[in-house]
Amino acid sequence: MFLEPSFLTQRRGWIEVICGSMFSGKTEELIRRLKRVRIAEQSVEIFKPARDTRYSVDEVVSHDARSIASRAVHHPSEILEVASHIDVIGIDEAQFFDESIKAVCEELALRGHRVIVAGLDMDFRGRPFGPMPELLAVAEYITKLHAICNHCGNLATHTYRLTTDAETVVLGEKDIYEARCRHCFNEGNILKLKVTKG
Ligand code: ZN
Secondary structure, three states: OOOOOOOOOOOOOEEEEEEEOOOOOHHHHHHHHHHHHHHOOOOEEEEEEOOOOOOOOOEEEOOOOOEEEOEEEOOHHHHHHOOOOOOEEEEOOHHHOOOHHHHHHHHHHHOOOEEEEEEEOEOOOOOEOOOHHHHHHHOOEEEEEOEEOOOOOOEEOEEEEOOOOOOOOOOOOOOOEEEEOHHHHHHHHHHHHHHHOO
């Protein structure tokens, strides 16, 4: 389990990234850290890209429906408008932001905020997703979470798309995606290729 650095012993202002496949519990982990922050009576603000409207426009909601109020923004620069007295800034679904999210997170950390970013590290093709590689490179702390492979029960690192849609972003849940380990992910893709080629 990730243990938070102490505000008393560490200079304020750093970046934490929580990454992993779908169904690995990224949002739950983000919510867990933010709830602890609130219990400690520190102030929190949460942002997410405006396009992620799976459940609610105003809340960060995990798959098990634990939620926390959030603000949907269209561009990372809007996060810089956050008030200076806010201790901790949570950012969910960071993979959907453009590359400027990295510079925004670095600026926030320099201003003294603790920045906790959650996002998918790989897209459905198994390729690094959007700005996530850059964020992982500049973060002080990284937590890579795993799901359980739907096929073999090993640790899952990949998000497998059950349909043959080719766009990078197709919003959906268990109807479209499942978590798979590297090997079952690869086997599924080979099978898919055979099917689409007839
Ligand atoms: Zn597997």
